[in-house]
Each structure stands twice: as structure tokens, then as C-alpha cells.
Amino acid sequence: MMDAHVHVWTADTQRYPLAPGFGPQDFWYPSFSAEELPAIARPLGVRRWNLVQMTWYGLDHRYIADIIAADPEHFVGTGVIPAVCDVALPGPDATMVALAQQGIVAFRLRGRSTRPPLGDGEEWMAHPGYERIFAAAEAHNLGLSFLMSPPDLPELDRMCSRFPEAPVIIDHLCILGRSGSTTEELEALCRIARHRRVMVKVGAFYALGARTPPYLDLLPLVRRVVEAFGPERCMWESDSPHQAKTPHSYQAALALVAEHATFLNQEDREQILSRTAGDFFFERRRPGD
Numbered sequence: 001m002m003d004a005h006v007h008v009w010t011a012d013t014q015r016y017p018l019a020p021g022f023g024p025q026d027f028w029y030p031s032f033s034a035e036e037l038p039a040i041a042r043p044l045g046v047r048r049w050n051l052v053q054m055t056w057y058g059l060d061h062r063y064i065a066d067i068i069a070a071d072p073e074h075f076v077g078t079g080v081i082p083a084v085c086d087v088a089l090p091g092p093d094a095t096m097v098a099l100a101q102q103g104i105v106a107f108r109l110r111g112r113s114t115r116p117p118l119g120d121g122e123e124w125m126a127h128p129g130y131e132r133i134f135a136a137a138e139a140h141n142l143g144l145s146f147l148m149s150p151p152d153l154p155e156l157d158r159m160c161s162r163f164p165e166a167p168v169i170i171d172h173l174c175i176l177g178r179s180g181s182t183t184e185e186l187e188a189l190c191r192i193a194r195h196r197r198v199m200v201k202v203g204a205f206y207a208l209g210a211r212t213p214p215y216l217d218l219l220p221l222v223r224r225v226v227e228a229f230g231p232e233r234c235m236w237e238s239d240s241p242h243q244a245k246t247p248h249s250y251q252a253a254l255a256l257v258a259e260h261a262t263f264l265n266q267e268d269r270e271q272i273l274s275r276t277a278g279d280f281f282f283e284r285r286r287p288g289d
Contacts, residue, residue, distance in 0.1 A: 001254075002048035003041060004201050004277040005078075005171060005237035008034050009054045010063060019058030026056050032241040034067045034075070040240070040250050050237075050281055052078045052108060052145075059089075061104060068103035076281040077104035078145050083129035084118060092129055093136035100142055105281060106169060107133070111148025112155070114175075124152075125159050134159055137166040141286055145169040145201075150176065150185035153192055160195040167286065168198045172239060177208035177221055186221065190228035197286070200229055202272060203237030205256055206248040213252035216260060223263050231264070231271035235280075 010016055011031040013024065024030075037049060051064040064077045079099050081092045089095075096107055112124040120126075137144050144166060146156065153174070160168060174189045192198050202222055205215040226234050236257050244250045257264070257272055264272070279285040 001044075001046045001236075001273045002050070002277040002281070003046050003238050003240070004050050004169075004235040004281070005052055005203060006037060006049050006240045007052050007054055008032055008037055008064070008067070009056070010034075016057070016063045017060075018056045019060065022056035022058075029241060029245070032244075037240065038074075040244055041238075044251055044254055046250075046254070048074050048076075048278060048282065050076050050078055050106070050277065053080045053104075061099060061102070065099075065102040065104065072103055075103070077102075078106040078108050078143070079104040081107045081109075081133065083109065083125075083133055084127055085129070091132055093132040096133070096136045096142050097140060100140060105141075105284070106143030106145045106167075107137075108145045108147060108171075109133070111146055111152030113149045113151050114147050123155055123158065125155050130159070134163040134166045137168075138163050141167060141284060143167045143169050143280065145171055147171050148174060149178075150174060150188050153188050157192060157195070160192070160198060164195065165197060165286075167280065168195070169235075170198065170200045172201060172204035172237070173208065173221060173225060174200070175204075175208070177218060186224055190224060193228040193230075193233070196233075198229070199233045199235060199276065199280070200225055201237040202226070202234050202257065203253060204239035204243070205253050206239070206243045213248060214260060215252065215256050218256065219261060219263075222257070222261060226264070226268070226272070231268040232276060234272045235277035236273045 010033045061079050068075045068077055081095050176186055205218055209217045238250055238253045243253045258269055
């Protein structure tokens with residue numbers, strides 16, 4: 001099985017320094033390293049992981065790149081790139097291609113509702129930086145992993161219409177269920193399924209709904225999303241380390257899909273728990289093919 005979304009970092013700030021302005025006091029926990037993660041996940045049958053860049057490393061991807069280089073059979077990465085910046089940096093498209101050579105084959109972006117305001121309007125991706133990012137994703141089969149909520153979906157829909165071959169991944173079930181999401185918001189997410197390159201990460205259960213294991217209240221949400229996108233465009237994620245800390249557990253996150261989602265047959269479970277993420281991140285197959 002594969003976990004499509006985990007965060008790791010090390011307490012070794014000498015070898016892997018933090019970005020200016022960050023210190024160990026900003027860590028969620030003292031550490032959650034690439035050694036700690038498999039110790040939790042491997043006994044449950046999870047063998048592959050997508051490492052999502054931590055905020056406190058900024059644009060320095062050395063930690064996850066080194067992990068991937070040491071074990072590319074089991075680790076892959078999602079990096080961070082700025083679409084809008086007022087300092088001189090390499091173009092985001094060139095950065096994406098360069099990082100892809102290090103096994104970082106997806107890039108995290110934030111929706112307008114999940115980032116500080118930039119004074120933009122409804123078309124908040126109407127900027128040359130986003131144009132270059134979507135074009136590079138389309139040309140090189142690089143994932144665009146969005147931390148977004150339902151109000152951001154219309155603009156994503158617009159960009160997916162313009163760049164239909166760009167692989168897009170919506171993290172954390174579009175944060176539906178975080179604060180009493182409506183049926184209308186759920187259906188807005190499901191309508192995005194008309195774009196065949198859009199995938200959804202099914203997880204971060206610790207942060208959604210009642211936020212109480214075994215998370216059975218989230219099963220209707222999971223079922224509707226799987227119905228809309230199909231198992232072949234849904235990938236399981238834990239969003240550890242939060243999911244792995246009491247009162248939550250890695251096992252409970254896995255069990256919601258592996259055991260409690262009785263509307264899924266065995267093939268569907270294997271697709272969501274392993275093949276969707278494995279095909280895209282490791283086999284580099286294009287979603288929808």
C-alpha cells in the first residue's frame with residue numbers, strides 16, 4: 001500500500017537548516033523523520049510514501065530529496081513552488097522540471113481560501129506564474145497538489161478547462177467536513193470530476209467531521225467522492241504525523257477505507273490504497289489513462 005501524503009522532518013538542523021525566521025519551536029512535534037514513519041506504517045502493510053515538503057524548510061528541498069535518493073523505490077516527493085513572488089527566483093516551471101529529476105514529481109499550491117490574501121479577485125490564478133505552472137504540469141506530467149476548500153473550486157475548474165492535460169490532485173477531500181460543509185459544496189467538488197486528470201486524496205480524517213476514530217461519520221462523504229471520481233482517481237492519504245498522534249492513529253485512518261467502507265469491493269480498496277498513487281507517483285502514468 002501507499003500513503004499519498006505525509007510530512008517528515010528531522011531534529012538535525014545542522015545538516016538540514018531551517019529557512020530564515022523558523023526555529024525548532026515551530027515544529028509540530030520534536031521530529032517526525034523518515035525513520036519514524038516506516039516504523040509506524042510498515043507493520044500495517046504500507047510500503048511507499050509521498051513526502052510533502054515542510055513549511056519550515058522553505059524552498060530548500062534537500063531533506064526529502066536526500067530521502068528519495070537513498071530509497072527511490074519507496075519514497076517520492078511533493079515540493080513547494082511560489083506562483084507569485086516579488087523577488088528574483090527561477091521560473092516556477094524551470095524549478096518544477098529540475099526538482100522532478102530528484103524524484104519530486106508534484107508541487108503543492110494553496111487555494112485563495114487557504115493562504116494569506118494577495119489582493120486578487122475571483123480569478124486568483126490569473127497570473128503568469130500559474131500559467132507557467134499549469135503548462136509545465138501538462139508538458140511533463142507533474143502533479144499540482146492543491147490545499148483548497150470548496151470556494152476555490154470555480155477557479156480550479158477554469159484552469160483545468162484551459163490546461164486539460166495537467167494532473168491535479170485535491171488534498172484532504174477538499175477539506176470538506178472541516179466546519180460543517182454543505183451538500184452543495186460536496187457536489188461542487190464532484191462536478192470537478194468532469195476533468196479526467198483531476199484526482200482526490202482521501203484522508204486527513206483526524207481533521208474532518210467529528211474528528212473521532214473510527215471516523216464512521218465520514219463514510220457518506222468518502223462514498224460520494226469515490227462515486228464521482230472513480231477509485232482510479234482516488235488515493236488514500238494519512239496526512240501524518242497528526243494522524244499518527246493520540247487520540248488518532250495511523251491504523252484508524254487505514255481502517256476507514258480498508259475495513260469500514262463496505263461499499264467498496266476488494267479491487268476498489270486496492271486501487272485507492274495502492275494503485276492510484278503508485279501509478280502516478282512511481283509508475284508516472286497519467287491519471288485517466
